[in-house]
Amino acid sequence: MVFRSYMDIALAEAEAAAARGEIPVGAVLIHDGSVIAQAGNRTRELNDPTAHAEMLVIRAACTTLGQERLNDCDLYVTLEPCPMCAAAISNARIGRLYYGAADPKSGGVGQGPRIFSHAQCHHVPEIYDGIGAGPAQDLLKRFFAARR
Numbered sequence: 001m002v003f004r005s006y007m008d009i010a011l012a013e014a015e016a017a018a019a020r021g022e023i024p025v026g027a028v029l030i031h032d033g034s035v036i037a038q039a040g041n042r043t044r045e046l047n048d049p050t051a052h053a054e055m056l057v058i059r060a061a062c063t064t065l066g067q068e069r070l071n072d073c074d075l076y077v078t079l080e081p082c083p084m085c086a087a088a089i090s091n092a093r094i095g096r097l098y099y100g101a102a103d104p105k106s107g108g109v110g111q112g113p114r115i116f117s118h119a120q121c122h123h124v125p126e127i128y129d130g131i132g133a134g135p136a137q138d139l140l141k142r143f144f145a146a147r148r
């Protein structure tokens with residue numbers, strides 16, 4: 001089986017988020033080789049601090065599939081998930097997590113709280129980091145440089 005990365009779709013969602021004035025992070029959920037949800041951050045638009053890209057795709061995919069668990073799904077996200085999203089990924093039982101840039105400020109997977117390393121974390125996805133990290137990082141840098 002040939003590995004196909006869906007990170008380009010997540011990056012496009014991150015760019016669309018930046019164009020809306022949102023922090024440029026994008027996510028996509030894959031089920032049986034198809035995209036079942038894709039989103040960028042919408043915290044400002046929705047006045048919802050939980051409207052991170054990962055939370056939005058998890059909610060949308062669960063609605064579409066009519067189930068609370070996403071065992072057979074792959075999540076692609078441009079930036080290392082924060083602790084909230086990492087906990088949601090665990091609760092959703094997502095099979096595989098692919099993320100781009102590391103997030104030293106707010107990350108909760110490879111640093112900080114390292115949610116998946118806790119004994120209280122009952123499901124740990126397979127994790128692949130650094131996928132498309134360059135473009136994801138550039139997008140964030142440009143976004144924050146433009147705001148200063």
Ligand SMILES: [Zn+2]
Pocket residue numbers: 052054081082083084085086
């Ligand atoms: Zn998050």
